[in-house]
Amino acid sequence: MKSNTQQTPKFGPLEKAFRFIGVNRIHIHILLILVSGVTLAPYLWALSTSLKYRVNVFTETPQWIPNPVNLGNYKEVFRMAPFGLYLVNTIVVVVGILAIQILTMSTAAYAFSRLRFRGSEGLFFLFIVQMMLPVHATIVPNYLIVNKLGLLDSRLALMVPFWATGYGTFLLRQSFRQVPRDFEDAAMIDGCSGLRFLYSILLPMAKPTLVAFSLISIVTHWNDFFWPLVVTDSPAVRTLTMGLAMFVQQESGADWTLLMAATIFVTAPLMVLFLIYQRKFIESFMSAGIKG
Amino acid sequence: MSSSRLNLTKIRPYLYLVPSLALLSVFTYFPILYSTYLSFFRQNVFTLEPVFDWFANYAAVFEEPVFKIVVRNTVVYALGTIPITMFLALLMAILLNEQLGWIRDIYRVACFYPTMIPMAAAGMLAVWLFNPGIGLINHYLKMFGVPTIEWLYDMKWALPAIMLTAIWKNFGYFMLIYLAGLQNIPGELYESASIEGCGFWSRLRYITLPLLGPTTVFVVIQGIITSFQVFDLVYVMTQGGPADRTNVFVYYIYQNAFRFWDFGQASALTVMFVIVLLILVFILTRFMERRVHYEV
Numbered sequence: 001m002k003s004n005t006q007q008t009p010k011f012g013p014l015e016k017a018f019r020f021i022g023v024n025r026i027h028i029h030i031l032l033i034l035v036s037g038v039t040l041a042p043y044l045w046a047l048s049t050s051l052k053y054r055v056n057v058f059t060e061t062p063q064w065i066p067n068p069v070n071l072g073n074y075k076e077v078f079r080m081a082p083f084g085l086y087l088v089n090t091i092v093v094v095v096g097i098l099a100i101q102i103l104t105m106s107t108a109a110y111a112f113s114r115l116r117f118r119g120s121e122g123l124f125f126l127f128i129v130q131m132m133l134p135v136h137a138t139i140v141p142n143y144l145i146v147n148k149l150g151l152l153d154s155r156l157a158l159m160v161p162f163w164a165t166g167y168g169t170f171l172l173r174q175s176f177r178q179v180p181r182d183f184e185d186a187a188m189i190d191g192c193s194g195l196r197f198l199y200s201i202l203l204p205m206a207k208p209t210l211v212a213f214s215l216i217s218i219v220t221h222w223n224d225f226f227w228p229l230v231v232t233d234s235p236a237v238r239t240l241t242m243g244l245a246m247f248v249q250q251e252s253g254a255d256w257t258l259l260m261a262a263t264i265f266v267t268a269p270l271m272v273l274f275l276i277y278q279r280k281f282i283e284s285f286m287s288a289g290i291k292g
Numbered sequence: 293m294s295s296s297r298l299n300l301t302k303i304r305p306y307l308y309l310v311p312s313l314a315l316l317s318v319f320t321y322f323p324i325l326y327s328t329y330l331s332f333f334r335q336n337v338f339t340l341e342p343v344f345d346w347f348a349n350y351a352a353v354f355e356e357p358v359f360k361i362v363v364r365n366t367v368v369y370a371l372g373t374i375p376i377t378m379f380l381a382l383l384m385a386i387l388l389n390e391q392l393g394w395i396r397d398i399y400r401v402a403c404f405y406p407t408m409i410p411m412a413a414a415g416m417l418a419v420w421l422f423n424p425g426i427g428l429i430n431h432y433l434k435m436f437g438v439p440t441i442e443w444l445y446d447m448k449w450a451l452p453a454i455m456l457t458a459i460w461k462n463f464g465y466f467m468l469i470y471l472a473g474l475q476n477i478p479g480e481l482y483e484s485a486s487i488e489g490c491g492f493w494s495r496l497r498y499i500t501l502p503l504l505g506p507t508t509v510f511v512v513i514q515g516i517i518t519s520f521q522v523f524d525l526v527y528v529m530t531q532g533g534p535a536d537r538t539n540v541f542v543y544y545i546y547q548n549a550f551r552f553w554d555f556g557q558a559s560a561l562t563v564m565f566v567i568v569l570l571i572l573v574f575i576l577t578r579f580m581e582r583r584v585h586y587e588v
Contacts, residue, residue, distance in 0.1 A: 028387050029395075036402035042417045043405070045428055050422065058426055104311040111308035122307060130320045132573060136521055136542065137566055140331065140549045140558045141323035162471060164315035194304070206572060223410035224540075225524040228548065242414045245528060248416065256420055263416045265407050274408045278401050283466065285407070286472040 036269065043267075050074070050261040057256055066072055073261035081250070083265055084237055086243035093158045093239060095220045100163040105213075108164075109172035110198045124173075130166030136226050139211070143230050157231045158239065162221065168213050171288060175209035176202055190246045212284035222270055319533045324566060339552050344579065349560035357521050361536050362544045365451060367464060369540060372455050373462070374515040380463040381511070385470035386500070404464035404531035411461065415528030418457040422529075444530050446536045454538055463516065466511050473507030474500070513573055520569055541565055 009167070044064070049057060050073055051066040072138040077083060112124055135142045142161060178203060185199050201211065228242045238246065244266045251259055274281050328388035331349050333342035353359055360490070384403055388396060406414065421428050424445040430440055443453045481499050523542040526532060532547065539547070545565065549558035 008472045024391075028392070032384075032387055032392075032399045033511060035380075036399050039406065039464070040402050042460065043409070043420055046417050046420065059339045062428055062431060069435060102519040104315065107308040111305040115305040115308070117302075117305035120305070123313070126316065126321070127312070130316055132569065133324070133566065134516060134521075135319055135322060135323075136523070138320070138323035138327055138562055139542075139545060139570070140562055141326040142319060143549070144326070144555075145318060145323065160315070161319040164312040164319070166316070169312065178540055194448075195508065197486070221409075223412075223414040223445070225410060226546075227529070229527070230546075244410075244416065245412055256423075256426075259416060260420060263413045267413050270408045274405065275401070278397065281408075282400060282404060282468060285404075 046260045073257045084238045090239040096159045107170035108169045113173045114177035127166040137160045153233045175206040212288040215284045327559045327562045335556040349556045366464045366541045370519040381466035384467045389474045406461045411524035
């Protein structure tokens, strides 16, 4: 089911139909190039701006390829704000969230998919509710709770609310369900049951789902802004997106080459990963989306 | 001995759920109840202690003239972005579902890469592009004889600018969802349709669109949830201005809580927000599932 998202169909199903109304391959390509060009432009323009000298930003006709190239903006950004620290914080937070998510969602998904118990449907519904109501919807009480726990302005505060995931549990449950009962019986006979069965057999078999969920979780929390904005205050715990917003205030919109260098730096790690593993990313977002 | 073992197998499933349930309770369920509780108390910079005051916070919400603008902005934002995003996503998905060779990957990447950009960073890109004086957008518009638009500084154009940014940022994700939906439609359906002599539009009308029904339900609900929670773009691009013309629901909650430090008012808004969102999703699921008559 998941794997056939990769292969191209033998023939384009609508291809003949397109010809029927006089649309041929060239027309399709022209339309696709047009849309792709418009979508790519903002990022390429920002990249170009970040590599320019300040004088070349204000030219009569837009200078798409910076001439001469200036890497100094990135150095300057690093001098003005601790973006290296922000990067480390972001990685710690993203990995910290994902690691615990996998633990909590795998046992929950195991219970929901393989065990029978009273109230399972009602409890599962509670998990689904969280898919619709992320912490952002209840920002005030969550802020007060984190405050009460003494976690304000810490990296832990950035992680805790996301450790349990209704969405991940839901995805993993679907995938555990596809493992035939016989596996469990066979494992049982070998004395492998419960948690050991979960970690040595079920989870490895659900690897595609785990990868898909991991990528989505990483992207989501790497890009998160609202929650860090509310619970962090000091540079020591700031993530990249927060760092960018603070940098903008500090810079107050004066120098676009620096602002774009900061923006590009904040987006670069994920963008590079995405370009390298684009098929994996796209496949993951496709399979996880359709099941949700 | 045997009875205690029996008990253990009985509670075992619940033990597996404890970590998740504990966390969900603290950060999802309890907050909803807590918001409701807080919404009945006056609690702001003028009060030393929270004061119970019935529905005063709710009444105050409706007395605030800004609230009307906020609701209108949120609705305009949702009604404007969702259909355009869906249309673009579906169009691109249908085109990309064709056999296009290796270049298909490039188109896909070009449409999907904005998903990888943080909303806050996307907002920064947009602020630069929409710059009235030296922005790229005004530059190209001028080539077509369009007079300079002040975009984010203009009461009329600020919200559309944010909406355009959101469409650019989001349509690629929904395009993938539609692509996944399209690939689940069996090719034989098109083959038999072409034998029957069905043209492009009738195939679209009678095969593609109906079979994408469940995907569309998912896309609409996702679209509503995302567009009701728009915040980052507003924060980075306009801070709700000019004159609250881009102030949307979640931003307004944030403003009340962390700018005006009025937790009572913010909680009342939160409760209303959650209720409206749940009702919308519930109605839409019901309404649309009845209209989705084909099953894949």
